[in-house]
Amino acid sequence: MSMEAIRPKAPPPPIALAEFEQRCEHARALMAQAQLDAMLICTELNVRYFTGFSTQFWTSPTRPWFFVLPRWGRPFAVIPEIGQENFLQTSWVEDLLTWPSPRPDDEGVSLVVDALKAIPRTFGRVGMEFGTETHLRIPVNDFRRIASALPQVTFADAVPLIRRLRNLKSPAEVARIRYVGQLVCDVFDGMPAWAKAGMTEREVVRRFQAEAILRGADRAPYMIARSGNPGPENIIMGPTDKVIAPGDVFILDTGCQYDGYFCDFDRNVAFGKPTDSAKRAYVTIWQATEEAIKAVRPGSKVSDVWRAMNKVVEAAGATNAGVGRMGHGLGLALTEWPSLMAGDDQVIEPNMVLTIEPGMEFAPNALMVHEENLLVTPDGPELLTRRAPPELPVIK
Amino acid sequence: MSMEAIRPKAPPPPIALAEFEQRCEHARALMAQAQLDAMLICTELNVRYFTGFSTQFWTSPTRPWFFVLPRWGRPFAVIPEIGQENFLQTSWVEDLLTWPSPRPDDEGVSLVVDALKAIPRTFGRVGMEFGTETHLRIPVNDFRRIASALPQVTFADAVPLIRRLRNLKSPAEVARIRYVGQLVCDVFDGMPAWAKAGMTEREVVRRFQAEAILRGADRAPYMIARSGNPGPENIIMGPTDKVIAPGDVFILDTGCQYDGYFCDFDRNVAFGKPTDSAKRAYVTIWQATEEAIKAVRPGSKVSDVWRAMNKVVEAAGATNAGVGRMGHGLGLALTEWPSLMAGDDQVIEPNMVLTIEPGMEFAPNALMVHEENLLVTPDGPELLTRRAPPELPVIK
Numbered sequence: 061m062s063m064e065a066i067r068p069k070a071p072p073p074p075i076a077l078a079e080f081e082q083r084c085e086h087a088r089a090l091m092a093q094a095q096l097d098a099m100l101i102c103t104e105l106n107v108r109y110f111t112g113f114s115t116q117f118w119t120s121p122t123r124p125w126f127f128v129l130p131r132w133g134r135p136f137a138v139i140p141e142i143g144q145e146n147f148l149q150t151s152w153v154e155d156l157l158t159w160p161s162p163r164p165d166d167e168g169v170s171l172v173v174d175a176l177k178a179i180p181r182t183f184g185r186v187g188m189e190f191g192t193e194t195h196l197r198i199p200v201n202d203f204r205r206i207a208s209a210l211p212q213v214t215f216a217d218a219v220p221l222i223r224r225l226r227n228l229k230s231p232a233e234v235a236r237i238r239y240v241g242q243l244v245c246d247v248f249d250g251m252p253a254w255a256k257a258g259m260t261e262r263e264v265v266r267r268f269q270a271e272a273i274l275r276g277a278d279r280a281p282y283m284i285a286r287s288g289n290p291g292p293e294n295i296i297m298g299p300t301d302k303v304i305a306p307g308d309v310f311i312l313d314t315g316c317q318y319d320g321y322f323c324d325f326d327r328n329v330a331f332g333k334p335t336d337s338a339k340r341a342y343v344t345i346w347q348a349t350e351e352a353i354k355a356v357r358p359g360s361k362v363s364d365v366w367r368a369m370n371k372v373v374e375a376a377g378a379t380n381a382g383v384g385r386m387g388h389g390l391g392l393a394l395t396e397w398p399s400l401m402a403g404d405d406q407v408i409e410p411n412m413v414l415t416i417e418p419g420m421e422f423a424p425n426a427l428m429v430h431e432e433n434l435l436v437t438p439d440g441p442e443l444l445t446r447r448a449p450p451e452l453p454v455i456k
Numbered sequence: 457m458s459m460e461a462i463r464p465k466a467p468p469p470p471i472a473l474a475e476f477e478q479r480c481e482h483a484r485a486l487m488a489q490a491q492l493d494a495m496l497i498c499t500e501l502n503v504r505y506f507t508g509f510s511t512q513f514w515t516s517p518t519r520p521w522f523f524v525l526p527r528w529g530r531p532f533a534v535i536p537e538i539g540q541e542n543f544l545q546t547s548w549v550e551d552l553l554t555w556p557s558p559r560p561d562d563e564g565v566s567l568v569v570d571a572l573k574a575i576p577r578t579f580g581r582v583g584m585e586f587g588t589e590t591h592l593r594i595p596v597n598d599f600r601r602i603a604s605a606l607p608q609v610t611f612a613d614a615v616p617l618i619r620r621l622r623n624l625k626s627p628a629e630v631a632r633i634r635y636v637g638q639l640v641c642d643v644f645d646g647m648p649a650w651a652k653a654g655m656t657e658r659e660v661v662r663r664f665q666a667e668a669i670l671r672g673a674d675r676a677p678y679m680i681a682r683s684g685n686p687g688p689e690n691i692i693m694g695p696t697d698k699v700i701a702p703g704d705v706f707i708l709d710t711g712c713q714y715d716g717y718f719c720d721f722d723r724n725v726a727f728g729k730p731t732d733s734a735k736r737a738y739v740t741i742w743q744a745t746e747e748a749i750k751a752v753r754p755g756s757k758v759s760d761v762w763r764a765m766n767k768v769v770e771a772a773g774a775t776n777a778g779v780g781r782m783g784h785g786l787g788l789a790l791t792e793w794p795s796l797m798a799g800d801d802q803v804i805e806p807n808m809v810l811t812i813e814p815g816m817e818f819a820p821n822a823l824m825v826h827e828e829n830l831l832v833t834p835d836g837p838e839l840l841t842r843r844a845p846p847e848l849p850v851i852k
Contacts, residue, residue: 063458120789162795190595190600196591199591201587266672269669270665297546384538384556
C-alpha cells in the first residue's frame, strides 16, 4: 500500500484550557485534607496534567521543569527560559519563573527554594510525587539541595491526591484513548492484507508502527511482539529477527500514543494452521476477558474483576501468565493505578479507564494473553477498543 | 511510495555480552577511588549499559528494576520475576533476586536492603544515580525505605563515575549511532520526492517518522518540526497543523533510536523561494558548524568548540537561539553530558560522541539552528551524519 493512501481520521479537538485549570482546582480542594500548603510537581505527566504544557524536551534529561500549586495564591511554573514562550502559548498558567538552562550548578533550584519560602505556611508540608508508580524526575542531588534549604518544610507524598484525580478521566481524556485505540484497531484489521508467514517479527512490527503513525498515532513506543508454536514463550520482550513460521501464534501487545494518551491492548493471530491447544487457549482467554467485562461495574472492586478472570483460567486447568496482575489503569501513562489483582481492592467508579488483561500458560513455555481497554460508565463498561473476535483469527 | 519498498539496510551486529561485563570491570576499577562499596543502579539506561538487559517494561512505571555492582563479589540484579527468563537470556549477569510484582508494599525494597546488608563494607558508601542529568527511577518513598533500613550506609552520588564511562563510546556504540544517523539522513534525502508546500507540519512529520521506522529505526520519539517565514519562531515544540506555505523555512530536528542509541540532528529546507535573510542565516550557521567541527580535537575543551561557533554567530551580528548551549553528548540518551557552552570545560577525548548545534535568531522571532553528530577520533572528528549542504536546500 502506498504511504500517501493512509491518512488519519479526524482527531478529537484540543483539550480546553479551562479543563487544566479545573484539575488544579480539584487538587487544591483536596490539599487541606492532605495537609499540604503546596504541591511541587516535577514529572512530565503531571506537569502536563495540571498545566496543559507539553514539550518533547522532556526526552532530554538536561533540564528540569517544575510546576507549583499553592493552596492559596496563584499557581506558577519554574522552567528553563527556552520554554517560556511556548509555555505561555499552551498553558492556562500565566505566572512563570525562568532561568537560563543548562546551568548545572543551579538548575532551577534557587528559584524553587525562594518561591516555596514565599508560600504561606499552614501545615509546613509541600506535596511531591513520592508514592507508588512515580519517580523523581529531578536529580536527587537537586532535591536534597531544595530540602536542605527549607528545613522548616516537610516534603510529603502527594501521590494519593494525584491518583484520586487522574483515576477519573474527563470526556476529553477518554476521547484521546478511544481515538488511538480505534486507529490501532484499524491497523490490526488491515494486517491480513500484508502480514504473512516468512516475515520476521521485526518486519511485522516495523510495518505496524509505520501504519499506526500514518493513521494518527504520535508515537508507537511499546511494541511487544513474539511468535511461537503452540504459542509465544514470553510477552515481555520486543520483536526479534525470528521468522514467523506456519503454525505460529503471533501476539502483538501495543501501547501507542495520541496527544499524550495511551492505548494498551493486544491481538493474537495464527499464521497458517494453529494447534488445537492454541485455539482452545484463545477461547478460554477470550471468555475470561468477557467475564471481566461483565464484572466491571461501579461499586465493585478491581480485585473482583481479577477474580472473574482467574476463575476462568483456573477452570481451564491453566497456570496464569506470571504477569502478576490481569489489567491496570490507563491514561497518560501506559500503566496506571490500580492493578487488577487479588490484593488491590480499589473500588471501581464511573470515568475510570481500565485494561482487562487475562493471561495463561497453556502449554509449557506457551502463553496466551488478551487485552482490551474500557471506560467505566454508570451503566457498566464501554469498550474503547473493538472487541477481538471470539475465535483465534488465522492469516493464511 | 509503497511501504513494502522501504527496507532497512543491514544493522550492526549485537553488542557482545563481554562488552557489558567489561563496562562493569571498568566501573569497579573506579569504585575504590570514589569510595564506594557498591553501586545500586535503578534507571533504564544504566541498567542496560551495565547488564545488556533491555525491556520495554520500563515504559510502565509499575515495576522497578535494580542492578547491584559490588566492589567485591559478583554483580546481581533484583528484578520482578516476570523478567527473569529474559534477563538470563540477554544479560551477562547470572545472579538474580526476584519477587512477584506488582507488590506495592514491598516492590523489591526488602530484597535490595538484605542484599546491600550482605555486601562487605569498607567505605560504608553505596553509589546511586544522584547527579546532574539523572533521575530517581524508583519512588522516593521506596528509596527512603531502603535508606532508613540501612542507617550504616551512606548513599552517595555515582554519576561522576558513570559519566566517565558513558562519555567514551565503544565501537559497537558508535556503530549504532552511525546506523540510525545514516538511515535518518536517507529519509531526509528522500524528502524532496514527497514533501511539498500545502502539507501541514504534522503530515510531513508523520511521513518522516513512518519512513524512519521502515528504514530501521526502532523508535522516532523526538520530532521537533516548525515552519515559518523568514524562519520558524521556535525549536522546542512538536509539529502543528500549520500548513507549510511557499517561502517558509522548515526545520526538522529529530532524535531516532536504534537498539537503545540515539541520533540527534536537524535539517532545514525552504519550500519555494526563501528570503535572502534566511539564505544568509543558513550559510552563517553552516559556517559556524564547520568551524566547530574543525575545533573538535582531543585536548580541546568543549567550551572552545562553543566559542568557535559563537564567534561566527556574533560576527553575523546575531543573537543566539536561546538554547543555552550549542551541542551536547549523545548516546543512550538523546542528550548527555557535556554541554557545549561557555561554562563547561570538559576536555575532549577520543571516543566521545558530540552533537554540534549552533543557532541564532536571524530576524525577530525567526530561528536558524543546525545540528550534526560526530565521533572524536585521535585525528579529529568523524561525522556520523552526512554533512548538510552548504546552501539552504529548496523544495520547489
